[in-house]
Amino acid sequence: MLSNEKYKGDALLQKTYTVDFLTKKRAVNNGEVPMYYVEESHPAIIDKEMHTAVQLEMERRRAFAEKYNISKLDYATVDNPFAGRVICGHCGSAFGRKVWNSTDERLRRVVWRCNKKYEVKGKKSCENKHIDDKVLYHVFVNTFNAMVENKEYFMEKWKEGLKSENVLVRYRARQFIEILKDAEIVEEFDVDMYFRWVEKMTVFDGKKIIVSLLDGTEIEVVVE
Incomplete structure (x- = not known):
């Protein structure tokens, strides 16, 4: 359609x-x-510009899924927003969601780990570390707040994007400007906002995450 x-x-x-x-x-x-x-x-x-932007976005998603060997990005849901969007900074593979101690709620822990960590059973194929699910939620909150605190810089960046010949770039710039102009510091994760901003989160040794926005902007977050 x-x-x-x-x-x-x-x-x-x-x-x-x-x-x-x-x-x-x-x-x-x-x-x-x-x-x-x-x-x-x-x-x-x-309008035709919107239609063209949709075609470019569909191609971006197809290329993203092909690059990271993800069957489709639609796996991401409100309850699992990071599916297909957490990438290993070591080998470039996608991270998968794992539930540890799922039988005991007191010890239950949700983590994300490189899908190639143990590609061959019993043999470690990737040295990257896992990361807690809750950390990813905090990372987005911190990223969004960093943009709010540096609103002037980002608004100027996206105003330049309005001059692009690429229809999708112009659309993203207008969308980001509209969201950020009245945005305020947040304390909780907003899943709708996450989907509107983030393309992927690249994890390095569980200590550093680079958040890539849908317009290509990259923001580095250090995990403490």
């Missing part, structure tokens, strides 16, 4: 064609007959 040109007011004609005029049977057109692209054939539901 998101890639359908009809939403921006255009139409691609003859996506299917009649193969049997007696039975009216139709088939997908894979080049058997010409297709015709008609611009502004009907009122648009969304």
Whole structure:
């Protein structure tokens, strides 16, 4: 649906064609007959710039998933927002969520560990350390607050992004400016805000995390 040109007011004609005029049977057109692209054939539901930005975002997600060998980013949920978004700073693999001592609630601990840590059973393949789930929540809160405290710097950065020829870059810049201009210091993790800002969190030895925003901005956080 998101890639359908009809939403921006255009139409691609003859996506299917009649193969049997007696039975009216139709088939997908894979080049058997010409297709015709008609611009502004009907009122648009969304503007063309937004439609283009969506296509670029879909390609960004596809490339991200392919780079880090993630089947899809949709695994991230409100209860598990970091799925597919925590990356190993040593080997570049994704981190996976592990629950330790899950049978005893008092000792239960949720951690994230490189998926290649023990790629071969009994043999350590990556030396990166695990990181507690709760640390990741705190890291985003600290990152967001750092942007609020340095609002002027970031606002100027994104104002420059408004001049970009890349539609998605302009869209992100407008979105970030709109969110940050009235933002205040927060104390708790906001999952919606996290999804609107963060592309990935790269972990180094459990002591340093680089938070990469969706516009490519990187913010380093030291874990104490």
